[in-house]
Amino acid sequence: MAQGTGRGxxxxxxxxxxxxxxxxxxxxxxxxxxxxxxxxxxxxxxxxLHPTFWWGLLxxxxxGFYTFRxxxxxxxIS
Amino acid sequence: xIPSPHVDGMAAFLMPHQLTHLAPVDILILVLYFVxxxxxxxxxxxxxxxxxxxxxxxxEMSAWIAxxxxxxxxxxxxxxMGWAGAAYQYGMLAMHWYWIGAIPAxxxxxxxxxxxxxxxxxxxxxxxxxxxxxxxxxxxxxxxxGLMTILMSGVNMYAMALVMKVVLGWNxxxxxxxxxxxxxxxxxxxxxxxxxxxEVLQFVLIWAGAALIPILGLVEAGGWTNxxxxxARNVGSNDYTHLWTTLGHFRDNPMGVHWTGIVFGLGFxxxxxxxxxxxxxxxxxxxxxxxxxxKLAPVIGAAFKMAVPFIVIVPGLLALAVLKxxxxxxxxxxxxxxxxxxxPYSYNEVLPLMLIRYCGPGLLGLGITALVxxxxxxxxxxxxxxSTVWTYDIYGAFIxxxxxxxxxxxxxxxxxxxxxxxxxxxAYLVANAASIMDYVQSLFSFFxxxxxxxxxxxxxxxxxxxxxxxxxxxxxxxxxxxMWVYTLRGGxxxxxxxxxxxxxxxxxxxxxxxxxxxxxxxxxxVVVSYMTKPVAIEQLAGLVYGATPIPDDGxxxxxxxxxxxxxxxxxxxxxxxxxxx
Numbered sequence: 001m002a003q004g005t006g007r008g009x010x011x012x013x014x015x016x017x018x019x020x021x022x023x024x025x026x027x028x029x030x031x032x033x034x035x036x037x038x039x040x041x042x043x044x045x046x047x048x049l050h051p052t053f054w055w056g057l058l059x060x061x062x063x064g065f066y067t068f069r070x071x072x073x074x075x076x077i078s
Numbered sequence: 079x080i081p082s083p084h085v086d087g088m089a090a091f092l093m094p095h096q097l098t099h100l101a102p103v104d105i106l107i108l109v110l111y112f113v114x115x116x117x118x119x120x121x122x123x124x125x126x127x128x129x130x131x132x133x134x135x136x137x138e139m140s141a142w143i144a145x146x147x148x149x150x151x152x153x154x155x156x157x158x159m160g161w162a163g164a165a166y167q168y169g170m171l172a173m174h175w176y177w178i179g180a181i182p183a184x185x186x187x188x189x190x191x192x193x194x195x196x197x198x199x200x201x202x203x204x205x206x207x208x209x210x211x212x213x214x215x216x217x218x219x220x221x222x223x224g225l226m227t228i229l230m231s232g233v234n235m236y237a238m239a240l241v242m243k244v245v246l247g248w249n250x251x252x253x254x255x256x257x258x259x260x261x262x263x264x265x266x267x268x269x270x271x272x273x274x275x276x277e278v279l280q281f282v283l284i285w286a287g288a289a290l291i292p293i294l295g296l297v298e299a300g301g302w303t304n305x306x307x308x309x310a311r312n313v314g315s316n317d318y319t320h321l322w323t324t325l326g327h328f329r330d331n332p333m334g335v336h337w338t339g340i341v342f343g344l345g346f347x348x349x350x351x352x353x354x355x356x357x358x359x360x361x362x363x364x365x366x367x368x369x370x371x372x373k374l375a376p377v378i379g380a381a382f383k384m385a386v387p388f389i390v391i392v393p394g395l396l397a398l399a400v401l402k403x404x405x406x407x408x409x410x411x412x413x414x415x416x417x418x419x420x421x422p423y424s425y426n427e428v429l430p431l432m433l434i435r436y437c438g439p440g441l442l443g444l445g446i447t448a449l450v451x452x453x454x455x456x457x458x459x460x461x462x463x464x465s466t467v468w469t470y471d472i473y474g475a476f477i478x479x480x481x482x483x484x485x486x487x488x489x490x491x492x493x494x495x496x497x498x499x500x501x502x503x504x505a506y507l508v509a510n511a512a513s514i515m516d517y518v519q520s521l522f523s524f525f526x527x528x529x530x531x532x533x534x535x536x537x538x539x540x541x542x543x544x545x546x547x548x549x550x551x552x553x554x555x556x557x558x559x560x561m562w563v564y565t566l567r568g569g570x571x572x573x574x575x576x577x578x579x580x581x582x583x584x585x586x587x588x589x590x591x592x593x594x595x596x597x598x599x600x601x602x603x604v605v606v607s608y609m610t611k612p613v614a615i616e617q618l619a620g621l622v623y624g625a626t627p628i629p630d631d632g633x634x635x636x637x638x639x640x641x642x643x644x645x646x647x648x649x650x651x652x653x654x655x656x657x658x659x
Contacts, residue, residue, distance in 0.1 A: 017279060019114070043438075
């Protein structure tokens with residue numbers, strides 16, 4: 001259901017939430033992988049834990065789930 | 079906004095140096111946010127044609143969305159940065175503004191007050207006052223609220239520009255205009271609906287951008303127990319990690335407050351005043367699609383509110399333990415006036431400092447985007463609430479009563495633009511006279527406490543009359559302003575009289591001033607009401623407890639009942655207070 005975005009609209013608010021976090025995950029995950037495996041990590045505290053990669057992965061999974069779960073479907077207009 | 083002990087000075091963000099710079103990947107993340115925000119404005123424009131749609135988002139929001147938006151409208155960046163600094167300065171006492179200073183009031187709004195707001199079908203809090211107490215109370219409340227929200231929007235705008243300047247070196251005017259134009263476009267196009275969608279996005283973004291700081295910080299500190307031990311060692315006291323044990327006397331804690339001020343001044347008057355009568359937050363709940371959603375939304379908001387200290391207070395506490403100078407000695411953050419070559423950073427820089435400590439390119443961009451989102455959403459919240467109150471409670475009530483619905487929507491869009499221009503002017507005014515921000519922030523505290531007295535008596539006491547409501551609100555507000563001026567001129571001697579202790583500090587004055595002004599409002603309302611003719615009971619239907627059959631909210635099982643979840647939240651609230659006692 002297009003929850004909350006209004007009459008005649010097909011995109012759910014959760015789709016926007018998922019879409020934006022997925023976009024960020026898609027940016028951060030490869031960047032974090034490049035920094036990790038290419039030895040380009042910025043010298044922040046605990047950088048050896050590769051936070052950019054893991055946070056990017058988390059955002060990709062979270063965003064991907066929400067984007068898929070609340071994706072616009074034909075005939076599903078609230 | 080609930081007054082912060084820390085953001086009470088525009089000097090708050092007058093940091094003399096640039097902390098960091100953005101990499102291309104950070105800029106990409108920031109640009110993506112702006113693109114999505116503008117897209118949302120254009121996307122929802124098609125469904126905001128009537129006033130109900132433009133000003134109340136068509137009253138079709140689910141409990142979750144209204145609840146997240148409700149809590150997010152209060153989660154501005156000024157608050158995030160200010161309270162992180164307050165946690166560094168005062169320790170866990172700052173947590174009270176998130177727990178006792180919010181949770182009981184939010185639950186009270188949902189369970190007790192929301193049915194009246196909702197079934198009266200009012201468009202605004204001043205609108206409720208008009209139904210209950212007449213045009214005088216409405217006019218007074220609408221004028222003060224409209225003025226305050228638009229000024230606060232300007233303060234938010236300037237604060238964002240200043241933070242961007244000192245953290246990233248951006249030009250002040252560039253930040254003001256980019257932020258203002260973006261917010262004006264998406265609120266003008268999509269009204270409250272657009273603002274709400276962006277607030278939900280902002281809530282997620284703030285967690286995505288800020289949650290890594292406490293997570294990595296706790297890893298670095300070696301867990302909560304080790305963190306407490308390190309703080310005790312660094313500051314030479316165990317007091318920074320307790321909520322209540324230091325509140326026995328004003329002089330026993332760095333905030334200079336007493337538990338009575340926290341419980342009655344903050345936990346009762348200020349908190350209930352802000353969360354139950356400030357239209358900026360109440361408007362979000364009024365957008366709910368049915369009574370059950372309207373009751374449940376503040377309960378959901380309260381549950382999330384309890385978690386916010388993790389990303390605000392914990393970073394401030396972590397800074398007490400982990401921030402070090404290059405030579406390994408403890409890095410002491412100081413007040414703005416004490417910043418010098420030896421102590422180059424102030425409390426207010428805690429959050430950016432911790433962000434830079436743990437977040438490299440990419441994550442830094444996410445953190446900065448979260449701050450920008452918080453500022454912009456704060457502006458949007460103020461401007462959308464202003465536009466509603468202006469159109470319904472000032473323009474529609476006193477200037478043009480019989481215009482068409484289409485005309486009011488157009489007025490809503492235009493008032494958004496004009497409100498934003500006034501905000502920009504305020505931002506430049508604050509830029510040229512920093513002390514104005516202190517006054518603007520104080521102004522909000524003048525109205526909140528007495529307004530709560532008026533609204534709560536209006537809802538719960540049938541005998542309250544129109545004259546009682548109006549004079550109670552007026553005298554309560556005037557007394558609050560009077561006490562503020564008295565303290566401003568009388569200094570510490572005046573402060574000690576207002577807060578009842580020579581050891582009290584300015585925060586205590588704020589708490590007790592709210593308490594006294596609320597009591598004055600209630601006393602005047604009661605006395606005047608008994609001196610005037612009662613309102614006929616049939617005129618109170620839908621407005622007052624005892625004169626209104628509360629409709630069934632449609633819950634069919636325990637899990638659907640708002641009261642059940644409110645009990646769950648309040649139990650967790652008590653457990654947290656006991657754990658961190």
